[in-house]
Amino acid sequence: MPIPPATPRPIPDSPVDPLRRALLKAGLLSAAAPLCQPLLAWAATPAGTVVNDITGMNPVLVAQVATPRSSADIQQALRQWPGPVSIGGGRFSMGGQIASPGSLHLDMRRCNRLLSLEPRQRLVRVQAGMSWRELQQWVDPHGLAVKIMQSYANFTIGGSLSVNAHGRYVGLGPLVNAVRSIVIALADGSLLKASRQQRPEVFFAAIGAYGALGVICEVELELAVNQPLERRVERMRLDAYRDFFFKHVRADSGAVMHNADLAPPYFQEATAVTWRVSDQALTDKRRLTPQGQRYWLQEGAIRAWAELPGGPLLRKKVADPLRFARAAVLWRNREASLDVASLGRIADDGHSFVLQEYFVPVAKLERFVAAMAAILDTHQVAALNVSIRHSPADAGTVLAWARQEVFSLVLYYRQGKDEAARRQVGVWTRQLIDAALAQGGSYYLPYQLHASREQFQRAYPDAGKLFALKRTLDPAGRFRNQLWNKYLTA
Numbered sequence: 458m459p460i461p462p463a464t465p466r467p468i469p470d471s472p473v474d475p476l477r478r479a480l481l482k483a484g485l486l487s488a489a490a491p492l493c494q495p496l497l498a499w500a501a502t503p504a505g506t507v508v509n510d511i512t513g514m515n516p517v518l519v520a521q522v523a524t525p526r527s528s529a530d531i532q533q534a535l536r537q538w539p540g541p542v543s544i545g546g547g548r549f550s551m552g553g554q555i556a557s558p559g560s561l562h563l564d565m566r567r568c569n570r571l572l573s574l575e576p577r578q579r580l581v582r583v584q585a586g587m588s589w590r591e592l593q594q595w596v597d598p599h600g601l602a603v604k605i606m607q608s609y610a611n612f613t614i615g616g617s618l619s620v621n622a623h624g625r626y627v628g629l630g631p632l633v634n635a636v637r638s639i640v641i642a643l644a645d646g647s648l649l650k651a652s653r654q655q656r657p658e659v660f661f662a663a664i665g666a667y668g669a670l671g672v673i674c675e676v677e678l679e680l681a682v683n684q685p686l687e688r689r690v691e692r693m694r695l696d697a698y699r700d701f702f703f704k705h706v707r708a709d710s711g712a713v714m715h716n717a718d719l720a721p722p723y724f725q726e727a728t729a730v731t732w733r734v735s736d737q738a739l740t741d742k743r744r745l746t747p748q749g750q751r752y753w754l755q756e757g758a759i760r761a762w763a764e765l766p767g768g769p770l771l772r773k774k775v776a777d778p779l780r781f782a783r784a785a786v787l788w789r790n791r792e793a794s795l796d797v798a799s800l801g802r803i804a805d806d807g808h809s810f811v812l813q814e815y816f817v818p819v820a821k822l823e824r825f826v827a828a829m830a831a832i833l834d835t836h837q838v839a840a841l842n843v844s845i846r847h848s849p850a851d852a853g854t855v856l857a858w859a860r861q862e863v864f865s866l867v868l869y870y871r872q873g874k875d876e877a878a879r880r881q882v883g884v885w886t887r888q889l890i891d892a893a894l895a896q897g898g899s900y901y902l903p904y905q906l907h908a909s910r911e912q913f914q915r916a917y918p919d920a921g922k923l924f925a926l927k928r929t930l931d932p933a934g935r936f937r938n939q940l941w942n943k944y945l946t947a
Contacts, residue, residue, distance in 0.1 A: 506518070511551070514879070518559075519543065519561070522562045525568050528648060531563065540935070542563065543936070544565065546566060546619075547612045550616075553906065557942060565586035568584045568587075570587070571587070576599040580637065580677060580680065582678075585615025589793075604635040606632070608624055609797045610796065614676055618673055619666065623848055628707060631848060633661070637679060638652035641663055651663065662854075662855045666856060685735050687734075687785070688730060688732055688781075690729070696823055716844050717844070719845065721843065723769070724827075732787075737784075737786045738786065739787065739788070752799045806874075808873055809871070810841075811905065818861055821897065822845075826843075829843070845865070847863070847865070858900075882905065
């Protein structure tokens with residue numbers, strides 16, 4: 458029998474008073490007041506609620522929060538609510554992509570039912586608010602695994618589709634490559650099914666569109682086989698990594714997951730980690746990563762790397778060698794069900810740990826890393842890690858971040874939350890974006906909105922096609938968030 462999805466944890470209330478007072482003073486909340494009537498029993502929240510993300514740096518005062526449990530609930534909300542609508546899942550985006558001032562915010566995390574599972578065909582259909590971890594609990598008893606997902610399982614599936622996420626899966630690229638079809642609720646409350654064969658223009662625009670076209674309600678996904686994987690760790694100079702990857706990872710049919718880590722400031726030394734199919738005995742027989750754990754050691758190590766003067770050297774000489782000292786043979790689902798909690802506390806009163814990601818053509822990897830290292834050093838950025846992944850070209854989605862075969866570089870760093878610190882981050886972020894664009898690359902949109910409009914247009918030259926389709930499907934511009942409030946053009 459399938460293991461039922463875990464019961465969602467209660468969503469904590471956000472501290473609303475200081476921001477609410479400020480917006481009241483500015484007249485923003487009073488402007489939204491006519492729209493703040495309760496919609497449904499499942500949507501009754503106080504008028505004026507703050508929605509924030511995991512960094513704690515992007516509070517947005519929405520008019521009301523609705524927690525739908527079905528596509529019908531979403532349709533009813535869209536038909537009853539006359540104003541703007543924003544959509545959120547796990548709240549792991551880091552730049553206000555889940556909310557817009559004065560909007561009805563649809564919190565999708567209760568819309569998490571399994572709709573169908575066909576083990577022989579390796580297909581599953583779910584509500585979009587289901588988390589990857591919940592899906593893993595359903596498919597694992599059938600010997601199946603998620604085909605493509607992020608490194609951490611806390612994200613909702615619909616949220617991952619909205620950013621067209623990717624992971625460490627060798628040769629598979631972005632999530633769109635594992636999606637058979639979607640059901641999307643449009644601004645008028647109607648439902649539309651889209652796939653590569655049926656309304657492909659909507660399918661390839663909605664995946665990776667950050668909620669611009671509507672609410673992704675249901676998703677049909679391809680699955681993979683759950684197999685034991687053995688970890689292989691190899692250290693090398695960065696200038697040897699590209700050749701190593703294509704000869705020993707990309708060409709290896711047994712390689713399932715792979716990434717390489719750079720440990721700033723040692724940008725010329727790469728640690729390549731490959732998980733490949735194995736017939737060796739499991740070193741950990743747990744099928745999924747346990748939930749609710751506290752990761753005291755990992756949290757302490759990450760903070761030491763970020764805060765101690767010798768933190769980076771401590772990582773290089775002690776932490777990483779200990780981390781990879783033992784052999785590891787795990788179930789694929791065990792490695793794919795990592796918990797964000799293992800990163801420790803993301804935000805405190807004064808600082809947040811934050812991500813950025815850049816994509817560059819495979820031949821330009823070393824040039825971009827050299828530029829990145831110089832920029833981060835000049836601005837004394839508290840960079841903890843740069844993870845290198847690979848993706849083939851995305852030939853389908855309108856907002857493709859991989860218009861050709863690329864290496865992606867995921868930067869993990871610590872920053873202050875005050876205005877001066879955020880302005881400074883904006884300066885060096887725009888420099889990194891320029892460096893990626895200079896190499897024919899791009900940058901990823903789920904993070905802080907520091908890019909200029911000109912940089913956005915250069916990185917996503919087909920955005921006009923998305924905006925044109927939005928004018929057709931959402932002529933009143935109801936679906937909004939801070940990303941589109943900044944970059945959407947008429």
